[in-house]
Amino acid sequence: MPATLSHLECSACGEHLNANELQNLCPVCGSPLLARYDLAKVKASITPQQIEDRPRMGIWRWQELLPVSDPQYMITLGEGDTPLLHMPRLGQRVGLDHLYIKDEGVNPTGSFKARGMAAGVSRGWELGVKAFVTPTAGNAGGAMAAYAAHAGLQAHVFMPKDAPMTNQIETQIYGAQLILVEGLINDAGKAAAAEGEKNGWFEMTTLKEPYRIEGKKTMGLELAIHFKENGQWKLPDVILYPTGGGVGLIGMWKAFDEMEQLGWIGSERPRLVVVQSDGCAPIVKAYQQGALASEIWQNARTIASGLRIPAVRGDRLILRALRETNGTAIAVSDDEILEAQWLVARLGGVFAAPEGAACYAAVIKLVESGWIQADEKVLIYNTGSGMKYNEILPKPVI
Numbered sequence: 001m002p003a004t005l006s007h008l009e010c011s012a013c014g015e016h017l018n019a020n021e022l023q024n025l026c027p028v029c030g031s032p033l034l035a036r037y038d039l040a041k042v043k044a045s046i047t048p049q050q051i052e053d054r055p056r057m058g059i060w061r062w063q064e065l066l067p068v069s070d071p072q073y074m075i076t077l078g079e080g081d082t083p084l085l086h087m088p089r090l091g092q093r094v095g096l097d098h099l100y101i102k103d104e105g106v107n108p109t110g111s112f113k114a115r116g117m118a119a120g121v122s123r124g125w126e127l128g129v130k131a132f133v134t135p136t137a138g139n140a141g142g143a144m145a146a147y148a149a150h151a152g153l154q155a156h157v158f159m160p161k162d163a164p165m166t167n168q169i170e171t172q173i174y175g176a177q178l179i180l181v182e183g184l185i186n187d188a189g190k191a192a193a194a195e196g197e198k199n200g201w202f203e204m205t206t207l208k209e210p211y212r213i214e215g216k217k218t219m220g221l222e223l224a225i226h227f228k229e230n231g232q233w234k235l236p237d238v239i240l241y242p243t244g245g246g247v248g249l250i251g252m253w254k255a256f257d258e259m260e261q262l263g264w265i266g267s268e269r270p271r272l273v274v275v276q277s278d279g280c281a282p283i284v285k286a287y288q289q290g291a292l293a294s295e296i297w298q299n300a301r302t303i304a305s306g307l308r309i310p311a312v313r314g315d316r317l318i319l320r321a322l323r324e325t326n327g328t329a330i331a332v333s334d335d336e337i338l339e340a341q342w343l344v345a346r347l348g349g350v351f352a353a354p355e356g357a358a359c360y361a362a363v364i365k366l367v368e369s370g371w372i373q374a375d376e377k378v379l380i381y382n383t384g385s386g387m388k389y390n391e392i393l394p395k396p397v398i
C-alpha cells in the first residue's frame, strides 16, 4: 500500500512535523499533534464500496486513513467492526424510535481502548519502538499490554491503586509491568513520564502521542456505513460519548472531516454530546461556563473509572467539537449510572460498562429537556463491557 500519511500538525499552533520520526507533543507549544494524510492519494487509491467489500481485518479495513503503511506492522486482535444495535425497548421507554448502541464491549480486552492501542502500538513498532509506557485509569493499560504482547514488545503500565481488579490482572497476564500508584491517573501520568524518560520507554499517554486517536477514529468511520441511506454514507443525528480524555470524540470529529474532504459524506454533522459523571465533570463545567479550556477537577470520584480523568489534555479540541457541531455536555450521577446500567441490560440485552450506561442516563435527561427530539437517530457509545467491573453491582429499578 502506498504511504498516505503525510505529516503531523500541531492542533494549536499549526506547526508541521515529520511523521516518520517518533513524536509526542508539539515541540513549539506543547499541544497534541494530529496526523494528516494526503487525501488526494487516499481518494485515488480506494472507494467507499471497496472499503465496504473488504473482509473483517480489524481497524485495518481503513488502512488508507491510518498511519501504518507496511502490512507486517498492522497488528490486529479483531478490534473494531463492532455491532450497531437497534434498541426498540430501551428507546420506547423514553419515546425514541431510533435509539442505537454501538457496542464496543465486544472488542478484544473488552473496551474500545483496543482500537486506539492497535494503531498506536503498530505505528510505534513500525518506527522502531521496543518498549512503551502509559498511565491508565484501567482499560488503556490492558489494551496496550495485549497489543505489545502480540508484537513481542515491552509494556509498562502505571495505574491508580484502586483501579478495577480486572484491569490489574489483564495487564499482568499479557506480560506487562504493572506499577500501582497512589492517587489518580494524573498522578500515574507524572510517574509514567518520569520513568519513561529515564528508561527510554516511548510514552503512549492519552494525546501525548498522535496515533491512538487515529485508531479510535475508526469508530466514526464505521458509523458512516451503519447509517448508509440510498447508497450514500450517512451519520446519525446525535452521538452520546462518555468522555474521559475525549480521544474517541476528537477522533470521530476528525474522521467526519476527513470523510467530507474525500467526498464520502456531506457537510451535515451529528450533534456531539459529552457525557461525564458529576463526580468528575471538568468538560461539562467548562462548557457551561463557555470557556475554551477546562480546569483540573478536584477530588474526582466516580464508579465509571474511565471517566475519572480530572485533567484533560484535549480539552480545547473537545470543546471546539461541541461548539462546531451544536452539541452539548451533560453530567449524570453515579446512582443514575447504576440505574441506567440495569435498564440497558433489562431492556436492551447489553451489559454495558458504567461509562456506556452513563450515556443512557444522559439520553433520559436530554429527551426530558427537549434537546433530543422523538424522531431523531440517537447513538450511544457503550465503550466497554460491564463484565470488567466486577466490584460494582447494577441497581435494580423496575
Ligand SMILES: *Cc1c(COP(=O)(O)O)cnc(C)c1O
Pocket (backbone or CB within 6 Å): 111, 112, 113, 139, 140, 206, 242, 243, 244, 245, 246, 247, 248, 249, 306, 307, 353, 355, 356, 383, 384
Ligand atoms: C477510556 C474510557 C472512556 C473514555 O474515553 P476517552 O476517549 O479517553 O474519553 C470511556 N469508557 C471506557 C470504558 C473507557 O475505558
Ligand SMILES: [Zn+2]
Pocket (backbone or CB within 6 Å): 010, 011, 012, 013, 014, 015, 026, 027, 028, 029, 030, 031
Ligand atoms: Zn504547537
